[in-house]
Amino acid sequence: MIFAGFLKILTPLIVVIPGIAAFVLTQNTNIVIEPSDKAYPWLLHTFIPTGIKGLTFAALAAAIVSSLASMLNSTSTIFTMDIYKKYLRPEASQTHLVTIGRITSFTALVIAVFVARPLLGGLDQAFQFIQDFTGMITPGVLAIFGLGMFWKKARANGALITAILTIPMGFAFKALMPNLPFMNRMGIVFLILAGILILVSLLESRADDPNGLAMKKDYFKTSKGFNIGAIIISLILIVFYTVWW
DSSP states (O other), X not given: OHHHHHHHHHHHHHHHHHHHHHHHHTTTSSOOOOSGGGHHHHHHHHHSOTTHHHHHHHHHHHHHHHHHHHHHHHHHHIIIIIIIIIIIOTTOOHHHHXXXXXXXXXXXXXXXXXXXXXXXXXXXXXXXXXXXXXXXXXXXXXXXXXXXXXXXXXXXXXXXXHHHHHHHHHHHHHHHOTTSOHHHHHHHHHHHHHXXXXXXXXXXXXXXXXXXXXXXXXXXXXXXXXHHHHHHHHHHHHHIIIIIO
């Protein structure tokens, strides 16, 4: 899992470096690349020789089809097993469930075809759009898995509440602070959700868990120096965001 996470760190480099190269190569020229998503195809068409160009396109198509296949599989599995079999037809056979899964995948593709143009047609960068909305989910996932793996007192109720609040909190910050970069929004939401998970886990009673921590008001008392420092830091952040940002 850690190695797979390390490979994801390389993704921004793979995505950003071609755009930087296209920007540098088109300086002092009459070439205009609009929208920005055309930078990568322009590089392939201009600099990659025949043969390698086809191999690169095949690899790109394979990556897209692989991602699409995994998403369709997840969509059909969630609907078929968690909704259809559980609530609509519990006695359904495996053959019937496979058929329902195929119908679900086809329906999802049809919906995607009709909504792709309105949602993605006017975008300058599709990758940033995808990352923006992926960021509605990742803060909660990171908080749940991170604290669940490295903090022994993390509780299931805390994880459940964090999972429920993840998407609504992401959309709330996007609506209330539309000019806030999505990476900053993800960081703020993660800190809030992590705090909620920790608080809920600590509030679990000893009756449920002999190792649980009974909450007391004394735990939240802070010194005068801490309070003054917190006020100063808060004022600095307010000035930073209102004046500079």
